[in-house]
Amino acid sequence: xxxxxxxxxxxxxxxxxxxxxxxxxxxxxxxxxxxxxxxxxxxxxxxxxxxxxxxxxxxxxxxxxxxxxxxxxxxxxxxxxxxxxxxxxxxxxxxxxxxxxxxxxxxxxxxxxxxxxxxxxxxxxxxxxxxxxxxxxxxxxxxxxxxxxxxxxxxxxxxxxxxxxxxxxxxxxxxxxxxxxxxxxxxxxxxxxxxxxxxxxxxxxxxxxxxxxxxxxxxxxxxxxxxxxxxxxxxxxxxxxxxxxxxxxxxxxxxxxxxxxxxxxxxxxxxxxxxxxxxxxxxxxxxxxxxxxxxxxxxxxxxxxxxxxxxxxxxxxxxxxxxxxxxxxxxxxxxxxxxxxxxxxxxxxx
Amino acid sequence: xxxxxxxxxxxxxxxxxxxxxxxxxxxxxxxxxxxxxxxxxxxxxxxxxxxxxxxxxxxxxxxxxxxxxxxxxxxxxxxxxxxxxxxxxxxxxxxxxxxxxxxxxxxxxxxxxxxxxxxxxxxxxxxxxxxxxxxxxxxxxxxxxxxxxxxxxxxxxxxxxxxxxxxxxxxxxxxxxxxxxxxxxxxxxxxxxxxxxxxxxxxxxxxxxxxxxxxxxxxxxxxxxxxxxxxxxxxxxxxxxxxxxxxxxxxxxxxxxxxxxxxxxxxxxxxxxxxxxxxxxxxxxxxxxxxxxxxxxxxxxxxxxxxxxxxxxxxxxxxxxxxxxxxxxxxxxxxxxxxxxxxxxxxxxx
Numbered sequence: 129x130x131x132x133x134x135x136x137x138x139x140x141x142x143x144x145x146x147x148x149x150x151x152x153x154x155x156x157x158x159x160x161x162x163x164x165x166x167x168x169x170x171x172x173x174x175x176x177x178x179x180x181x182x183x184x185x186x187x188x189x190x191x192x193x194x195x196x197x198x199x200x201x202x203x204x205x206x207x208x209x210x211x212x213x214x215x216x217x218x219x220x221x222x223x224x225x226x227x228x229x230x231x232x233x234x235x236x237x238x239x240x241x242x243x244x245x246x247x248x249x250x251x252x253x254x255x256x257x258x259x260x261x262x263x264x265x266x267x268x269x270x271x272x273x274x275x276x277x278x279x280x281x282x283x284x285x286x287x288x289x290x291x292x293x294x295x296x297x298x299x300x301x302x303x304x305x306x307x308x309x310x311x312x313x314x315x316x317x318x319x320x321x322x323x324x325x326x327x328x329x330x331x332x333x334x335x336x337x338x339x340x341x342x343x344x345x346x347x348x349x350x351x352x353x354x355x356x357x358x359x360x361x362x363x364x365x366x367x368x369x370x371x372x373x374x375x376x377x378x379x380x381x382x383x384x385x386x387x388x389x390x391x392x393x394x395x396x397x398x399x400x401x402x403x404x405x406x407x408x409x410x411x412x413x414x415x416x417x418x419x420x421x422x423x424x425x426x427x428x429x430x431x432x433x434x435x436x437x438x439x440x441x442x443x444x445x446x447x448x449x450x451x452x453x454x455x456x457x458x459x460x461x462x463x464x465x466x467x468x469x470x471x472x473x474x475x476x477x478x
Numbered sequence: 479x480x481x482x483x484x485x486x487x488x489x490x491x492x493x494x495x496x497x498x499x500x501x502x503x504x505x506x507x508x509x510x511x512x513x514x515x516x517x518x519x520x521x522x523x524x525x526x527x528x529x530x531x532x533x534x535x536x537x538x539x540x541x542x543x544x545x546x547x548x549x550x551x552x553x554x555x556x557x558x559x560x561x562x563x564x565x566x567x568x569x570x571x572x573x574x575x576x577x578x579x580x581x582x583x584x585x586x587x588x589x590x591x592x593x594x595x596x597x598x599x600x601x602x603x604x605x606x607x608x609x610x611x612x613x614x615x616x617x618x619x620x621x622x623x624x625x626x627x628x629x630x631x632x633x634x635x636x637x638x639x640x641x642x643x644x645x646x647x648x649x650x651x652x653x654x655x656x657x658x659x660x661x662x663x664x665x666x667x668x669x670x671x672x673x674x675x676x677x678x679x680x681x682x683x684x685x686x687x688x689x690x691x692x693x694x695x696x697x698x699x700x701x702x703x704x705x706x707x708x709x710x711x712x713x714x715x716x717x718x719x720x721x722x723x724x725x726x727x728x729x730x731x732x733x734x735x736x737x738x739x740x741x742x743x744x745x746x747x748x749x750x751x752x753x754x755x756x757x758x759x760x761x762x763x764x765x766x767x768x769x770x771x772x773x774x775x776x777x778x779x780x781x782x783x784x785x786x787x788x789x790x791x792x793x794x795x796x797x798x799x800x801x802x803x804x805x806x807x808x809x810x811x812x813x814x815x816x817x818x819x820x821x822x823x824x825x826x827x828x
Contacts, residue, residue: 318791321783
């Protein structure tokens with residue numbers, strides 16, 4: 129599998145591929161403070177819930193090294209508070225951001241104060257390694273769940289980019305697709321372009337083609353036609369936050385796919401690590417939905433598409449109710465027809 | 479209402495607004511033969527089923543004048559055959575094209591041969607005038623059908639452009655919306671941008687804003703989110719061909735809207751003149767679906783969006799089954815829950 133440095137530690141700084149330049153250029157940027165990393169998350173240099181979690185963790189580490197450059201601060205939690213707040217507020221929907229920060233927070237207190245930067249960095253590295261392993265597990269569980277066909281071929285539809293680029297590596301939904309290529313003789317992927325930000329066209333097509341996976345691009349409105357013609361055997365997407373009852377927020381346009389899949393009796397899989405499941409969010413109605421700038425909709429790659437003066441509504445995510453999710457694919461296994469009890473049980477598993 | 483020359487007769491030639499240049503420029507082009515008009519239809523200078531019908535009719539007229547320039551041909555049907563074939567083959571899905579040609583065909587025979595060009599022109603003008611009147615009727619019928627709300631406000635979702643630009647004037651779906659502004663105190667329109675060709679962003683937003691109608695642009699994937707939040711009270715779209723059983727082909731992305739509207743119990747209206755209904759097409763499965771060039775999907779306004787090497791599937795239309803259509807709005811009235819019998823009855827009405 130191709131490896132891209134989505135969010136890594138290098139030479140004492142955070143290094144991230146600038147995903148805004150894809151698929152045309154592979155540019156890497158480096159960041160030296162939490163504020164800089166937060167800015168990169170806001171600007172979508174890095175995106176995808178697990179990747180944002182990793183980026184935030186490394187953002188904490190780099191902030192700690194920066195603060196400790198002239199000796200460790202007297203009060204680590206107070207010194208780190210502004211950077212943590214900037215990271216936490218950089219995107220509202222993906223819960224992995226908060227999850228990563230909360231995982232690192234206890235390391236700010238206790239122990240030797242001058243060891244805080246190293247402790248944060250070790251934990252950030254652990255988050256990154258665990259994310260890659262989680263994706264591999266999810267991939268296998270998800271691929272095994274897919275319905276085997278008589279001719280051992282399958283066509284999968286995915287939306288946005290829940291790939292290597294959205295995680296520390298391998299991907300959630302695209303991890304399932306990658307693993308499926310080992311189980312099926314032929315895997316064909318339909319990638320919806322995912323307006324307004326074109327993650328499907330720019331990122332998913334790019335990373336799947338790098339791995340030699342048969343990928344066909346469609347616009348977001350075409351999924352219904354494909355399903356009505358029997359051209360898709362399963363839908364596999366990622367998630368930005370899953371509520372305690374199994375409702376899943378994911379990139380805008382996901383919910384319509386779940387409704388269509390339900391109508392056409394096509395399995396609808398949501399692949400995400402447990403770090404994306406937020407037991408403190410009761411239902412999908414409680415998930416904050418980020419609204420992004422109008423220019424994303426009135427323009428495409430910087431060129432104005434829309435008539436001047438038109439208003440814009442630009443929600444970045446929608447919520448798929450648990451009832452429309454055939455299976456939630458996690459690193460601990462597949463939860464079919466997810467509900468509150470089954471999800472709570474996931475967290476009790478070893 | 480603003481008037482644009484979508485397809486008109488001017489100074490012995492066919493004049494059409496070049497809709498490819500909208501919303502940035504208002505350019506008019508003129509055409510002197512059936513082949514030229516067919517080329518303009520293929521190239522999407524003009525689009526929208528009723529507008530294509532008008533354009534084809536004027537294309538026939540201009541071809542006849544061209545052929546008669548040095549005296550009328552001996553055999554009008556034979557002389558016109560190549561031009562008619564070019565027009566007929568210019569787009570496969572919209573049936574109004576065939577309908578207009580078949581309406582003009584009988585005028586090629588009988589009567590004085592040197593009067594053929596004038597007869598074709600008169601009939602083309604009649605088609606154009608009738609289309610405008612049909613749109614006005616449809617608008618009124620459709621607006622009256624919309625559910626009145628307690629505060630006399632309504633939010634309508636439309637897709638692609640079924641407007642003045644898609645007809646001889648006033649529009650089918652947008653005709654309903656225009657008429658609704660007289661019945662409701664406030665009408666808010668959500669226009670989906672309609673990738674890949676952006677008819678919603680470029681054309682619908684442009685013509686609705688010209689009329690001062692409150693218009694908000696969304697991407698195609700956002701409709702589900704709007705409906706789940708109760709932000710839309712009805713969906714109104716046009717059609718390119720309606721089969722005898724009520725199945726309706728319309729711009730790709732329409733079918734998902736009908737599935738979503740059904741789930742959310744929102745009325746789903748298809749507005750089209752009888753010339754769009756083809757009794758010779760039994761069901762939606764018999765409607766040919768045009769596939770258009772890959773570049774429409776891999777690019778946006780000429781800029782490449784997609785990773786190099788990706789395959790593309792680009793069907794221009796999808797089919798909404800009659801069962802998901804709350805009402806078919808025609809110039810003869812509204813047919814609720816359309817089926818074969820009700821549609822056949824429409825053609826028997828005076």
